[in-house]
Amino acid sequence: MNTPGRSRAFVRLFAIQGDWNYERMLGIGMGWAAAPLLDDLRTGDPARHTAAVVRSAEFFNCNPNLAGLALGALARAEQDGVPGEQVSRLRTALCGPLGAIGDRLFWAGVVPALSALAIAAVALGAGAWAVGLFLVAYNALRIGTGWWSLGTGLREGLQVGGAVGRSWLPRAADRVGPVAGFAVGLAVPLAGRWLLGGLAPTEMVLAVLLTLGGVVLSRWGGTHYSAVRYALVVLVLLAAGGMVMR
Amino acid sequence: MNPLDGGTLLLLLGWGTLVAMDLVSVPQAMYARPLVAGTVAGLICGDLMIGLQLGVLLELFALDVLPVGAARYPDHGPATVAAVAASAGAPWPERMGTAVLLAMLLAVLGGWSLQRLRHLNAQALHGRAAALAAGSEPGIRALQWGGLGRDALRGLLLTALGLAGALLLRAFPPLPLRLQAVLGAAAIGCALAAVAGGAVRSAGRGARLHWLIAGLAAGLLIALGLG
Numbered sequence: 001m002n003t004p005g006r007s008r009a010f011v012r013l014f015a016i017q018g019d020w021n022y023e024r025m026l027g028i029g030m031g032w033a034a035a036p037l038l039d040d041l042r043t044g045d046p047a048r049h050t051a052a053v054v055r056s057a058e059f060f061n062c063n064p065n066l067a068g069l070a071l072g073a074l075a076r077a078e079q080d081g082v083p084g085e086q087v088s089r090l091r092t093a094l095c096g097p098l099g100a101i102g103d104r105l106f107w108a109g110v111v112p113a114l115s116a117l118a119i120a121a122v123a124l125g126a127g128a129w130a131v132g133l134f135l136v137a138y139n140a141l142r143i144g145t146g147w148w149s150l151g152t153g154l155r156e157g158l159q160v161g162g163a164v165g166r167s168w169l170p171r172a173a174d175r176v177g178p179v180a181g182f183a184v185g186l187a188v189p190l191a192g193r194w195l196l197g198g199l200a201p202t203e204m205v206l207a208v209l210l211t212l213g214g215v216v217l218s219r220w221g222g223t224h225y226s227a228v229r230y231a232l233v234v235l236v237l238l239a240a241g242g243m244v245m246r
Numbered sequence: 247m248n249p250l251d252g253g254t255l256l257l258l259l260g261w262g263t264l265v266a267m268d269l270v271s272v273p274q275a276m277y278a279r280p281l282v283a284g285t286v287a288g289l290i291c292g293d294l295m296i297g298l299q300l301g302v303l304l305e306l307f308a309l310d311v312l313p314v315g316a317a318r319y320p321d322h323g324p325a326t327v328a329a330v331a332a333s334a335g336a337p338w339p340e341r342m343g344t345a346v347l348l349a350m351l352l353a354v355l356g357g358w359s360l361q362r363l364r365h366l367n368a369q370a371l372h373g374r375a376a377a378l379a380a381g382s383e384p385g386i387r388a389l390q391w392g393g394l395g396r397d398a399l400r401g402l403l404l405t406a407l408g409l410a411g412a413l414l415l416r417a418f419p420p421l422p423l424r425l426q427a428v429l430g431a432a433a434i435g436c437a438l439a440a441v442a443g444g445a446v447r448s449a450g451r452g453a454r455l456h457w458l459i460a461g462l463a464a465g466l467l468i469a470l471g472l473g
Contacts, residue, residue, distance in 0.1 A: 015272035019393030021367035022316065028371070032390040035383055050381035057378055057386050061315060064274060103314045108448060111276065112309055118281055119302050120465070128294060131285045131301070138276050178457035184309065184445045185461025186468075188438060191302055193469040195434045198338065203427050207435035214439020218447065227310045227440030228320050228350050234432050235347045242425035 008036035009071060010150050016067050024059045030071060031057025037075035037154075052078040055087055061095050063102020065142050065149075066169075070094045072153020073160035080157055090158060097164065101173050106142070109176030114138050116183035123187070123194035210234060250291065250331060250413070257290045258331055259405050265323035266401025269313075270360065271394055278323035280304035287327045291334035299338055300329050304349055306437035310444035321356025324401060325349040328408025332415045343429020344415055346437075352408045359400050367393050 016029035034056040041049035055078075062070060070091065077087045114134050121130035156163040164170075192211075196204050217225045250258075261283075268278035277283060281301040288297015304326045311319045329349035333341040370392050371378070377385025420426065449455040 014274070015390070015394065017274070018271045018397070019367050019370075019390050020270055021364050021371055021393075023368045023371055025316070028367075028386060028389045028393065031386040035386070053381035053383055053386070054379065063314075099315065103312075107312055107314055111279075115279060115281060115305060115309060119305060122281075122298055122302055124468075128285050128289075128298065131281055131298075134279075135276060135282060142274075177454045181445065181449050181454040181456075181458035182461035182464075184441065185458040185463075186465040188442055188445070188462060189465035189469040191306060191441075192434070192438050193472065195299065195303055195437075196431070199427060199431055203431035206428065207431040207438065210432055210435025211438040211442060214436060215443045215446065218439065218443030227307055227436065227443065228353055230439065231307070231346070231433065231436035232350045232354070234436055235343060235350070235429060238429055238432050239343070239347065239421075239425070242421065242428065246422065246425075 005036040005039055006150065006154065009033050009075075010068070010147060012036070013064075013068055013071065013146055013150065016064050024057070025061035026064070026067060027057050027060045030060045030067065030074075033067075033071055034075055037071070038078060041078065048078070048081070051084055052087075055084060055091070058088070058091065060091060062098035063106060065106050065145055066098045066102040068146050068149030069098060069153040069160055069164060072150045072155075073157055074153075076154050076157035082158060086158070090160075093161065097161065101164070101169050105169065105173040105176060109173065109180050110138065110141060113176060113180040113183045116180070116187035119187040120183070120190045123190040250334070250416070254290060254292075255331075255409060258287060258327055258409060259402065261286060261290060262324040262327040262405025262408065263398060263401040265327060266321065266356070266404055267394070267397050269321055269323055271397040278321075280308050280322045280326040283323045283326040284330050287330035288334065291330060293330075293334040296334050296336070296338065297330050300333065300342070300345060300349075301326060303342075303346065303434060303437045304329065306441040307350075307353075310440040312448070318361060319357055320353035321360055321404070322349070322353050324356055324405045324408050325352035327405060328352055328412045331409055332412035336420070339430030340420055340423075340426050341415065343426060343433050344421070345412075346433035347429075348408070348411050348415060352404065352411070355407070356404050359404060363393075363396055363400050366396055 012033035016026055016033055019028040020026065031053065038049060038052050038056065041052055056074070060070065074087060074091055077090060114137055118130045118134035152163055153160050196207055214227065214230050217230060218227070265278050265283045268275060284297045284301025284304060285294070288294045304322055308322045313319050326349060329345040332348055333345040370389055374385045374389055445458055449458045
């Protein structure tokens with residue numbers, strides 16, 4: 001696989017959700033990112049190239065940070081002349097596992113862990129440096145993962161599923177959950193103390209009661225509850241009540 | 247309060263648009279997180295501390311969100327930029343409760359606009375169905391750039407609306423001190439409820455729950471130790 005094609009595809013991975021829609025989800029973004037990887041076919045096998053471009057923009061969905069694995073594997077399969085139906089089957093088969101591992105690793109693991117650590121650091125006086133460190137750490141991790149994903153996909157082709165299973169990804173997804181749990185637990189009291197500093201005891205009691213009420217509602221309030229809805233109702237009621245009592 | 251001049255508002259408008267696009271479209275570098283969006287908005291407004299405070303507060307709401315697949319979720323980024331613009335220069339927690347109220351309304355509107363965007367992207371897809379079936383690379387490129395352009399417009403409009411709301415809030419005389427403090431405390435309580443509720447839900451009953459409790463205990467010890 002030519003290096004310029006790989007680099008261009010890698011850069012395009014950052015906008016893989018640029019045309020996210022309910023019909024093909026990441027499909028168009030995948031097609032756009034795949035174009036540089038399919039360039040070789042254009043001169044070598046134009047008919048195959050056209051068919052590969054059609055397939056490249058079909059329905060696809062997974063965690064965007066792991067999309068490179070599928071992108072690379074599918075491009076490699078097209079380059080290797082794998083039958084079209086098999087390429088489409090691989091595409092479908094990769095959606096679930098890459099979505100599940102990626103979401104557990106990034107959305108339920110790395111992001112809350114780093115964000116909560118940054119909150120705790122800000123609350124302890126680190127200031128804007130903590131925010132900068134959060135950005136650097138997250139992006140170093142996702143850029144590294146993205147480059148590794150694309151390279152692994154291109155190298156493994158149809159065998160990418162096995163390669164993912166043997167890689168560091170499943171272990172990392174398992175381990176980052178507890179780290180995120182600890183970090184969020186750590187951040188809650190520290191953020192509370194920092195934000196409530198300067199308020200009178202009665203207001204602190206109000207904040208604690210609303211916290212407990214929200215947690216109870218989120219546990220047993222069913223699908224009607226959302227944190228934003230809760231905040232809107234509470235703030236509007238208090239503001240209206242306060243204005244009436246003026 | 248610090249005045250928000252035209253240059254500052256333009257910078258905030260640009261920043262809010264970039265923040266809105268970062269949530270899903272490009273580049274998902276996490277500057278759409280309220281913690282980052284608020285800190286930079288605070289820098290732009292010349293009030294870093296309010297940016298950090300509102301950034302932390304609204305980040306607690308964002309930690310409750312799991313942005314997976316086709317899930318519907320609020321867009322906290324431009325909402326945070328507007329909230330910081332609404333309260334920059336005011337002493338904490340003056341105007342904080344009303345700024346959070348503005349942010350919540352905008353976050354809901356932002357989430358709704360994201361759903362509309364996804365439907366509009368699907369409509370554009372139908373318009374180019376023949377090109378896609380023929381394997382047209384220009385067709386794919388046009389759809390991709392069209393989607394990015396629509397999201398930029400969404401972010402721009404959302405931020406503009408938020409900044410208009412912020413200017414309106416700044417134009418009003420502040421609420422009585424007691425009411426401001428109550429609203430501020432309520433906003434903080436709701437934010438803590440959001441992050442704690444989300445953490446308990448996602449922890450399940452396994453190792454993550456044990457580590458969550460351990461973290462909570464460690465945080466409480468540090469907080470109590472700091473006095």
